[in-house]
Amino acid sequence: MPYEEYISKLSWHRTESEQKEAIRFLTQAPDWDFSNCIRKSSKDIWENLVAVIKKRSYEEKVQLAGELLYLLMDLNWPGALQALGILKGIRKEDILPPLESALKSACLEKDGNWLSYLYELVVHFELSDSDFKEITLGKIIALKDW
Numbered sequence: 001m002p003y004e005e006y007i008s009k010l011s012w013h014r015t016e017s018e019q020k021e022a023i024r025f026l027t028q029a030p031d032w033d034f035s036n037c038i039r040k041s042s043k044d045i046w047e048n049l050v051a052v053i054k055k056r057s058y059e060e061k062v063q064l065a066g067e068l069l070y071l072l073m074d075l076n077w078p079g080a081l082q083a084l085g086i087l088k089g090i091r092k093e094d095i096l097p098p099l100e101s102a103l104k105s106a107c108l109e110k111d112g113n114w115l116s117y118l119y120e121l122v123v124h125f126e127l128s129d130s131d132f133k134e135i136t137l138g139k140i141i142a143l144k145d146w
Helices: 003-008 016-028 043-055 058-063 065-071 080-088 092-108 112-124 137-143
Strands: none
Touching: 003 016, 003 043, 016 043, 043 058, 043 065, 043 080, 058 065, 058 092, 065 080, 065 092, 080 112, 092 112, 092 137, 112 137
């Protein structure tokens, strides 16, 4: 059965047993290409995708940090709070590159809401201007909504 079929079973529109089967399968799938798995899917599967990511290896969580950071555009989105928890478990040196990229994107889009949520990670990891190469925290603070 192709992975797309398992991914579709993650939807909250499917039965609980189908969702659990898909989570179990995708958690253990050795060759699943999960790049852009959240961005290329619909909101009805995000929470279960995050549940899968939570059970994957540390290295895969780091690889998927950009996907998890995407969910922080709105903490009301399915899986966003769980994504934030996973991100807080990544080491500072591993989270810095994808976090800087997300902060840069949020600045370019002038998305003050997303910047505010991303800033929670800046505070959590006690980051400063010297940690970043392409952004300044003062600009982020000025653009975030709260």
